[in-house]
Amino acid sequence: MIETSPERDRPALQLNLLVLRCQALEVSRRFYERLGFRFVKEQHGDGPIHYASQEAGMVFELYPLLEGDVADHTRLGFSVPNLEEIVPHIETMTRHSILGEVVHIARDPDGRKVELIERTT
Template sequence: MDLKLNLLVLRCRDIEASRVFYEHFGIEFEQEQHGSGPVHYAAVFEGLVFELYPLKEGEPADRSRLGFAVNLETDLRESLDAAGIAIVSQYEIDQEPVFVVEDPDGRKVEVRQSEQPRAGWLGGGLDTVPRNCADPGGDFRRGNLYYLSVEANGRDAPV
């Protein structure tokens, strides 16, 4: 069986605040509206559509957890600090730090530096890399976690 994640929709209390938050990781969104549906934001990369929709009145926010592996030319911790994104916790995978932050809706977002830049990403832009989040002892920590790999210059790539 050939299986690929192709759609991720987050319902957000404030889609503008969420858009700004996720753009810190190099994702570039376009505003969309389908017919009389709600205005929302969408980004498309490596066959994945990542959308931010407004949360409906009275609907509870979800507790999804995301992970991003980013290629930055600067120190990741310094980049998070400069963006005003607080680190709520951290741990290590393969002796590399993983910083846990919260998006504007309180979702946990794990951010780590990619192992190494890879040539050939979609026009030097965005790519997805599935990984699981196992601790060094081999115990599964949080089930399957998909890290969306984002290259630092991803804003220059067509989406």
């Protein structure tokens, strides 16, 4: 059972930041925009130009991959409100059903698996 905070009717622990390093920053931005994220271009001091979104109740940032680094194997999952509108615009590797929910597995431009399900609420 998920423990909730007594002050609020929500989980006591919540993800508030996710940063992905991307080989092709613009290509990755377009991929995640197709899922419904809206990004703004940012730069903090002399740091790299990157993109940030505050969709889904958290900060989601796309940074350029550092020279010599390789993309990670993080697997992501998103509930989206318009799955059937998104699927024709991305390459879906597999499609299956889990407990009656249709799940599409795609790969982002860096090869990470991205699991998509229809948001029902």
